[in-house]
Amino acid sequence: MxxxxxxxxxxxxxxxxxxIINCEEWASDHFITVYTQGRPPVxxxxxxxxxxxxxxxxxxxxxxxxxxxxxxxxxxxxxxxxxxxxxxxxxxxxxxxxxxxxxxxxxxxxxxxxxxxxxxxxxxxxxxxxxxxxxxxxxxxxxxxxxxxxxxxxxxxxxxxxxxxxxxxxxxxxxxxxxxxxxxxxxxxxxxxVQALFHHGPKDKLFVFLPLSxxxxxxxxxSAIAFGHDIVVTAPSLAFDVLHREAPTVVMGVPAFFTTLKERIEHAVLGAGTQAADLRAVARTILGPNVRYLWTGSAPVHPDVLTFFFDMCGIPLFEGYGMNEICIATKNHPGAYRIGSVGQPLDGVKVMVDSAGIVRVKRRHPVNTRYLYAPQGASEQVFADDGTVVTGDLGYIDPDGFLYITGRVDDVVVLENGRNIYVREIEERIARIAGVAQAIVFGFGRPTLGALVHPLPGAQIDILRLKLQAAASECDAQFGAIVMIDHPFTADNGLLTSQGKPRRTAILAAYTAVIEAAYGG
Structure with a gap:
């Protein structure tokens, strides 16, 4: 370092x-900068x-x-x-x-x-x-x-x-x-x-744009107050503009943000007519000259995105793993990282994989031992009596202690004939198809799987349908219903979480009628 x-x-x-925050005087030589829509920055x-x-x-x-x-x-x-x-x-x-x-x-x-x-x-x-x-x-x-x-x-x-x-x-x-x-x-x-791994200090400026909720x-x-570094806070809609203006050293974002950032960098390279060798310079122009690493988690990152930033841009993108019930559990970092893994456990965190392949996590200081507000029985499904949290994620740990997440228990769709199909692998294949903007796979209790797809403008739908079926076939499955939709899933329409994850229940409810029609109902 x-x-x-x-x-x-x-x-x-x-x-x-x-x-410490409450009792000490805060630094007069470090700054907080806040950008809010429709107001001058402070x-x-x-x-x-x-x-x-x-x-x-x-x-x-x-x-x-x-x-x-x-x-x-x-x-x-x-x-x-x-x-x-x-x-x-x-x-x-x-x-x-x-x-x-x-x-x-x-x-x-x-x-x-x-x-x-x-x-x-x-x-x-x-x-x-x-x-x-x-x-x-x-x-x-x-x-x-x-x-x-x-x-x-x-x-x-x-x-x-x-x-x-x-x-x-x-x-x-x-x-x-x-x-x-x-x-x-x-x-x-x-x-x-986190501080033990990344050593945020007086020369750092962290960039935050996800909701403070x-x-x-x-x-x-x-961290800025306790350890003495600068911090910039803005909103998702302003993120790219503020990023360029502030030139932070650390950028915190969800995978969808870095996928979009990758596309912007690639587009800038093509638009300028430069060679791929100049990609690093273009990336630094967009991100600013000071960035030392990028941070992501909350959802899977496609390996192509990770290798793009690590190898082609020369800027490490460190993936981690956590959830509300366990907070930050594992993290890749400058001292130890493996692309494809979500890192090793943080200090005071024990990660285990049980006989069913489900990841379990125990912390020195637990986030809590039960939900404060939840349906009856929800706490018992997640919080074990010994303080272990049953995450519902599937994974494995390699000999060096790196955790790999392979899916979720609820990524398995059970068809009406009782067959279990792991749909995350199919969705990952679909995400790599040219012309697909967003897609989810469903089919619980149905005779066959279904796909709900938002195509990119100009996509050839007939060809897209063939490619979707091919993606399913590669996973020994088939689609009995493929529904093309006109509008994307967004946080504003309630179909994405603030972290960019699809709200599956809400999506399927919003498109119930067209899904039924596609199945011939």
């Missing part, structure tokens, strides 16, 4: 990172941020909120989101981050999740239902210092490792979202584990 990046700050082990030192956080903490006290109370945040990324989250940490107030596209239409948030306050960035059904407990995000004070406090602040809250500072929600890709309290110990273990995205803000 470059020595200039190894000069990172060490933290005392006897205090959690959240306590750049301030971390020290200035801390002063405003204290002002927001006083604002919370003025509203009668105290440690242990709960606040819901239903909003897109913004400075106010960050201030509110950090102020709640200071006061020991529990946050519940709601993804706007998934929760804005819910009319039961405040009562279901016992919220004393629901902060929204727009008027929506959830806000209307909250009544007097609704507060517009715009009312959060974004300027001010400790001298402006409405109410004198008490000493910062001190956390126990086993208490929960926030509630996070599953993506709901297979049904209604489940709520899970995240322990302070799990947050501390994850951030320290995803707890892991807030980790990098906490």
């Amino acid at each position: 470059n020595a200039s990046y190894a000069e990172c700050k060490s933290l005392p082990q006897e205090r959690s990172i959240l306590d 750049r301030m030192t971390l020290g200035e941020l801390q002063g405003t956080v204290r002002r927001v903490a006083s604002w919370l006290m003025d509203r009668g909120l105290k440690s242990g109370d709960r606040i819901g945040i239903l909003a897109h990324n913004s400075l106010e989101w960050i201030l509110l989250d950090l102020a709640c940490i200071r006061q020991g107030i529990v946050t519940a981050g709601f993804e706007p596209e998934a929760f804005a239409s819910r009319v039961d948030l405040t009562d279901t999740y016992d919220l004393q306050l629901l902060v929204c960035d727009r008027l929506c059904a959830a806000a209307v239902d909250a009544g007097e407990r609704f507060v517009p995000l715009q009312s959060i004070p974004t300027i001010g210092t400790v001298e402006d406090l409405a109410i004198p602040l008490p000493p910062p809250y001190r956390f126990h490792l086993d208490e929960c500072s926030t509630i996070k929600f599953t993506s709901g890709s297979t049904g209604k979202a489940k709520g899970l309290g995240a322990t302070v110990g799990s947050i501390d273990q994850s951030i320290r584990g 995803l707890l892991q995205q807030r980790y990098w803000i906490y």
Whole structure:
């Protein structure tokens, strides 16, 4: 590793990172920059941020909120989101981050999740239902210092490792979202584990654009404060523009983002009429000259994307593995990586594969031992009595401890004749077909498999159908129904999660009529 990046700050082990954030003065020589749609960017030192956080903490006290109370945040990324989250940490107030596209239409948030306050960035059904407990995000004070406090602040809250500072929600890709309290110990273990591998330090600038309702995205803000580096936060719609302007050293993104980035780089090379040998220069032009690595996870990355960045661009793209119930479990990193694997376990994480091939994970500090909000019996299916989490993912571990994820238990479709078909392999083959933008394979209880496909503009549909059947045949299967759709799956239409995963239940429900027609129903 470059020595200039190894000069990172060490933290005392006897205090959690959240306590360190609460009790220490923040750096005046590192910056947070926030880009929000329709507003000018805001750049301030971390020290200035801390002063405003204290002002927001006083604002919370003025509203009668105290440690242990709960606040819901239903909003897109913004400075106010960050201030509110950090102020709640200071006061020991529990946050519940709601993804706007998934929760804005819910009319039961405040009562279901016992919220004393629901902060929204727009008027929506959830806000209307909250009544007097609704507060517009715009009312959060974004300027001010400790001298402006409405109410004198008490000493910062001190956390126990086993208490929960926030509630996070599953993506709901297979049904209604489940709520899970995240322990302070799990947050501390994850951030320290990542820091031990990547050594973020004073020369780093981390780039975050995924929703702050995803707890892991807030980790990098906490990391900036605790370890002393810069941080840039924006929204998915602004990501590429801000990326070029800010020239970060680290880019955090889901696989779909890096697939799009790969296409942009390739298009730029072709458009400029340059040779493939110049691809590295083009990549640096788009990403900026300072990037030292790219981070991804949450969904499988196609090997072609990994090798493109590693070998052709000369920029490592490190894949990892985790889920809400286990947080970051394994990670490739500069000291140990294998393309195709999701890395080795972080410190304090034990990964096992049981006799059925299912990955199980046990942490020194568990995220939790049960869901806070979930259907009856859901916790028992995931959280074992010994603290192990049954992930539902299939995989294996090589002799050097690298984990490989091969699929999910629910990637298996059972046809009406009882035959089990592993559809992920078919979907991966379909994704490589020219002319396919998006596709999912289904068929539970059906006589044959079906495919729902969004073709790229100009695709020849007859040829595409033949290629789809060929992909199924290569996996000893066949399609009895192939449905071409006009509109893509997106987060805005509720058919993708914020991490780019298809919401299968929602997709099949949205296209029930055409699917039935394709099967001859």
